[in-house]
Amino acid sequence: MGTTIQITALDGNTFNAYRADPEASPKGAVVVVQEIFGVNGHIRSVVDGYAEKGYVAIAPALFDRVEKGVELGYDESGIDIGRKIAFEDVTMDQVMADVEAACDVASTAGKVGIVGYCWGGSICYVAAARLSDKISAASGYYGGQIMPHIEEEPKSPLMLHFGADDAGIPLENVRAIAERWPHIDVHIYEEAGHGFNCDARGSYEESSAALALERTLEQFAQHVDS
DSSP states (O other), X not given: OOEXXXXXXXXXXXXXXXXXXXXXXXXXXXXXXXXXXXXXXXXXXXXXXXXXXXXXXXXXXXXXXXXXXOBOOSSHHHHHHHHHIIIIISOHHHHHHHHHHHHHHHGXXXXXXXXXXXXXXXXXXXXXXXXXXXXSEEEEESOTTOGGGTTSOOOSOEEEEEETTOTTSOHXXXXXXXXXXXXXXEEEETTOOTXXXXXXXXXXXXXXXXXXXXXXXXXXXHHTOO
16 A cells, blocks of 8 residues: 655655555544564554555654664564664654654645654654644554653643553553643553554554554544544
């Protein structure tokens, strides 16, 4: 369904992005932010899914600043490589520049929502704070790096999704986020762990993924749809 396009950020970085378009006139746009595993088959399937729901959907390849075409597996090696790129090799300012550029491209379809998973869930939080002039709504899944940015106030409508059994994100951190910014919609899924939305991972939890998607689509219908 989708195609690979090239986008250039304001700082001159040119990177790939996977884009899918709906069959009918778009309701708006959704920027899909990757996990630490790159814009792989799963992320492309998420983009395709949002296109099927009526949105122009774009997943920027945020690791292209370091290495083009990164697609990692969900094994220990993939985790180690992805974490190094995400947490050591690119800066948050660089990531925000690329996300902003993707939002600008997507905005030709109307208002822009953003959704992200794992590392991308944290990116969604920061984007809701820093790019609120470009983003009409945000939905972040199990972002484990929100706490270092907790004093950045999300100004775009934001919802966050966490698994109660996520070994990497203490529930006390989830509660701290909710208490710091009560206007954020924070959802905890009792049967879910980390990565519960990804059907390519053993942690996939179908009912939680379906409910989180339903809530995200309601959020986008309210704030993004034209």
